Amino acid sequence: MKLAGLKSIENAHDDSVWAAAWVPATEARPALLMTGSLDETVRFWKSDDLVLERTNTGHCLGVVSVAAHPSGVIAASASIDSLVRVFDVDTNATIASLEAPPSEVWQMRFDAKGTTLAVAGGGSASIKLWDTATWRLTATLSIPRPEVSKPSDKSGSKKFVLSVAWSPDGKRLACGSMDGTISVFDVARGKFLHHLAGHYMPVRSLVFSPNDSRKLFSASDDAHVHIYDVEGKSLIGAMSGHASWVLSVDASPDGEAIATGSSDKTVRLWDLRMRAALQTMSNHTDQVWGVAFRPGVRAAGRLASVSDDKSISLYDYS
Template sequence: MKLAGLKSVENAHDESIWAAAWVPATDERPALLLTGSLDETVRMWRPDELAPVGSPCKGHALGVVSVAAHPSGAVAASSSIDGFIRVFDVDSYASIATLEASPSEVWSMQFDPKGTILAVAGGGGSTVKLWDTSTWQLVASFPVPRPDGAPPDKTGSSKFVLSVAWSPDGKRLACGSIDGTIAVFDVARAKFLHHLEGHNMPVRSMVFSPVDPRVLFTASDDTNIHMYDAEGKSLVGAMSGHSSWVLSVDASPDGTAIATGSSDRTVKLWDLSTRSAVQTMKNHSDQVWGVAFRPPGGSGVRVGRLASVSEDRSISLYDYS
């Protein structure tokens, strides 16, 4: 497995780019790359030449920190420090709904595999909130409990929820917090199951394996990437190689690799059979806030794609093979 640099776009946004996600292909168009920036806008990009699609999508009052795409490829969402989530039509940018996440901000969100629920990590609200995508009504709010034996926290900072991830079967939801713990929920029963421990600093990004609903990968400020058995509550392995915070992680569609982005300005590709970094890309001049593999599907797609976005306002695109 390897990455090959395909294209980079400098000054893709007017300010730092903190979020990236792929909008799945439809019968009418290929997959598109969705990016969100502190310039308060969302942009979409074509998957090969990184040409912008239309004008920047505006509507937030503060920086965009998370973007997510519905599995149908027709709808996407963006969240901002302003406490609101904008849901919009991908092809027209037309607004579908505005969800109020206050009294706290939203730092991460993800649609479930069937596209029926949008899960939102509630920041200082210490909750994960679920919205029904047919009505855009709030249908559940899961409070994130403190770990057993954890010391009292008068500030509440250790409850701050930063990241969220769905298992590929849609049965489990995991969320990572600023204290380094990960909470796992049974969604159908709206029940907290257990904590996963091992990190000692904020868990900023998580992704389940696309081929094994038990396996969860997590990225942390402690410079490590962890691989958990989310059902058995066990730490299966730890991968290290970044020299600073690991800000983002994503899994390849074939389940054989993960990619990570770090504040050490690099993107790393990891072989899961050896649990080691096999390649380091140095396209960016500042910290890498997001990495995202293109999902499978679409006509004429022969190779994989990985995208990375950075504080330096650039986007890089790589062939993955």
């Protein structure tokens, strides 16, 4: 497995690019790459050549997260303006505006069936679940303190939720917090199950293996990438190599590799069998906030990365 650089677009946005997600193909069009930036816009790019399709506006502050519905028809963007905007991908028509109090949204993910949008609730130390048929709030999953809470930790700020991930079967939700803990929930019962320990700094990104609902990958400011068995509550692997914070992680569609983006300005490709970095890509000149594999495509795989340097890079994954 390897990455080969295909194309980089400098000044893809007018400010730092903090978020990227692939919008699945529909009958009317191929897959698109969606990016969100501190310039307050969401942009859509053709998936093989990074030609700009359109620019969507609607936020009055920077966009920190984007998520695509599995149908490819709708998407969501979250902004520092405390608003999650749900919109039609092809027309930019607003479908719903989900209000979140200040700093209450950091990351969002649709489940595999597209019935629920999970929103990492920032300072509220919770995950909010929204029904995608009615856009009503159906549940708030609150994160309890770890059993071994440090006596000095009197504030709730350490529980600020940064990241969220769905298991492929939709039964589990994992979220990463500022204090390094990962919390796992049973979605159907709305019940907290357990914490996964091992990180001691913010967990900024999480992704489950596409092939295994037990296996979870985490990226942390401690410069490590962890592999957990979610059901067994155990750390089964730790990988290091980045020189600084690991800001993003995504799993390849074949489940054999993960990619990470870091504040050391690099993108790394990791072989999960060897549990080692195979490649380091140095296309960016500033920290890499997002990496995203194009889902579902076994041949002609694609990986995108976005950065504080305002650029987008596209790689062939084979």
